[in-house]
Amino acid sequence: MHRILLIDDDEQLGPPLATYFQRYELKLVQALRPSEGLALLEGPGQGGFDAAILDVMLPEMDGFELCRSIRRTSDIPLIMLTARGEVMDRVVGLELGADDYLPKPFEPRELVARLQTVLRRMKPAGPGDAQEAQGVLEFEGLRIDPARRSVQCLGREVELTGTEFDLLHLLAQSAGRVLSRDDILNQLRGHEAELYTRAVDIVVSRLRKKLEPLDAIKTLRNAGYTLALRRLPT
Structure with a gap:
């Protein structure tokens, strides 16, 4: 069963949400203060949690500072709860390393769906997933191992979020x-x-910074993005 940490100072939110999460084999633990949440996340394996949900409006520090603090030491999937219509909240949260966002008020089923998506991203490929993972992808200066969900850039390990x-x-x-x-x-x-x-x-902006000095991702105006590295023969 996946363990999810909710950091939100609304005492009325956690208990009914925890009951709902049990239907989907998700165990929810609530921390009412950021300091409590950070303490729970400390230790090997992110304190035994598989993902965390952060409210933006919190005592002690806001959700953005909390997200920044967590990202200094952990790549645990993070979903931020933002005020409805506050696009800037979503932009800032994503820039700081959040994997997804959900406006308040929200439907519990949608939150579960978002969690299931980010948890699937973090799941290592098993023996039966070899075809899906397609093996190691190697480019000039870049090595991507889907089975281990690891990336090496110019020989150094790069820590990436699931997204x-x-x-x-x-x-x-x-x-x-x-x-x-x-x-x-x-x-x-x-x-x-x-x-x-x-x-x-x-x-993409976050990725480019982490892959520097490699110029890996190109923007084609009004079209999208492409990986602009030569694939190495296998």
Whole structure:
């Protein structure tokens, strides 16, 4: 059973949500304060949690600072709860490394769907997934191992969030082709959701910084993105 950490100071939110999550074999633990949540995440294996849900409006520090703190030491999947209509909240959260966002108020089933999507991204490929993983992808200066969900850039290991890895893997599988923002969003989300094309731009920007000095991802104006590296023969 996946363990999910909810960091939200609304004491009325956690208990009914935890009951609902049990239907989907998800165990929800709530922390009412960021300091409590960070303490729970400390230790090997992210404190035993598989994903975390962060509210933006929190005591001690807001959800953005909390997201930044978590990302300093962990690549655990993060979903941020934002005020409805606050597009800037979503932009900032994604820029700081969140994997997804959901406006408040939300339907519990949609939150579960978002969680299931990010958890699938983080699941290592098993023996039966070899065909899907398609083995190691090697380019000039870049090595992507789908089975281990690991990336090496110019010989160094690069730590990526689940969303960053999936976007890079998607581009690598389509090397030489241009993928539009909508194509990328549809394949990454795994379910119908509001399209938010700026989200793709933000994740690509994060990826470019992590892959520096390699100039791996090219933008084609009004078209989309492509991985601009030469594939090495296998």
